[in-house]
Amino acid sequence: MHGIFITIEGPEGAGKTTIIQKVAKELEKRRIDVILTREPGGIPISEQIRGIILNPENLTMDARTEALLYAAARRQHLVEKVIPCLQNGAVVLCDRFIDSSLAYQGYARELGMDEILSINQFAIQELMPNKTIYFDIEPEIGLERIEANKGREINRLDLEKLDFHRMVRRGYKQLLQKFPDRIKEIDASQPMEQVFLHTMEIVDKLLEENK
Ligand SMILES: Nc1ncnc2c1ncn2[C@@H]1O[C@H](COP(=O)(O)OP(=O)(O)OP(=O)(O)O)[C@@H](O)[C@H]1O
Numbered sequence: 001m002h003g004i005f006i007t008i009e010g011p012e013g014a015g016k017t018t019i020i021q022k023v024a025k026e027l028e029k030r031r032i033d034v035i036l037t038r039e040p041g042g043i044p045i046s047e048q049i050r051g052i053i054l055n056p057e058n059l060t061m062d063a064r065t066e067a068l069l070y071a072a073a074r075r076q077h078l079v080e081k082v083i084p085c086l087q088n089g090a091v092v093l094c095d096r097f098i099d100s101s102l103a104y105q106g107y108a109r110e111l112g113m114d115e116i117l118s119i120n121q122f123a124i125q126e127l128m129p130n131k132t133i134y135f136d137i138e139p140e141i142g143l144e145r146i147e148a149n150k151g152r153e154i155n156r157l158d159l160e161k162l163d164f165h166r167m168v169r170r171g172y173k174q175l176l177q178k179f180p181d182r183i184k185e186i187d188a189s190q191p192m193e194q195v196f197l198h199t200m201e202i203v204d205k206l207l208e209e210n211k
């Protein structure tokens with residue numbers, strides 16, 4: 001596979017979707033073959049699974065069921081979209097990936113990062129991102145941004161208590177320590193333009209290394 005796989009991670013409202021769209025536009029301007037996608041979702045089957053996971057009415061969903069559904073959506077998305085695009089040499093920009101499962105289900109839901117890694121290894125068969133950009137934000141600020149964004153639907157995970165979102169952030173901090181080469185941190189509380197420039201620095205370095 002000669003493409004480049006980049007994932008964007010972080011708590012709710014960190015600005016991932018906003019910035020990843022700007023990055024995709026910038027790469028398109030340079031005539032680089034870029035695919036923008038997301039998890040859970042990105043293709044019809046995984047978008048349907050997303051609907052089930054994030055439906056605010058599904059309040060009785062068991063934590064392990066949730067973890068397995070994320071892994072199932074991931075598997076289908078990889079097979080149908082990510083892998084073929086990488087095989088064609090594209091830059092794949094993915095809004096969330098395995099680190100979300102490790103931080104949310106492994107750490108915040110307290111299922112254990114090793115257990116979540118293990119079910120995800122079955123799903124991804126060793127296909128890890130070339131680089132992961134982690135947008136760090138205090139959950140209070142991220143959740144305020146989401147509330148202010150009237151166009152965005154509130155999903156089942158958004159409804160979790162503030163303590164859950166604090167745990168998610170702590171989970172990500174552990175991942176930063178565990179994978180210092182793969183995961184790069186950006187202060188997402190900065191103005192949008194700053195966050196974008198910093199993201200582009202990381203992307204440009206990676207493109208240069210993979211020339
Ligand atoms: N650096 C920033 N400063 C202020 N507001 C921002 C910044 N980045 C994004 N926003 C705004 O915050 C809101 C959430 O941004 P966005 O949807 O990109 O976050 P996200 O990380 O993808 O969230 P989620 O994972 O919960 O979907 C949007 O209204 C967006 O315009």
Ligand SMILES: Cc1cn([C@H]2C[C@H](O)[C@@H](COP(=O)(O)O)O2)c(=O)[nH]c1=O
Binds near residue numbers: 012101102
């Ligand atoms: C991939 C993945 C996602 N989540 C959570 C994180 C968010 O709360 C939602 C996705 O919503 P977004 O608006 O697209 O950010 O799902 C998770 O808990 N585990 C995962 O693996």
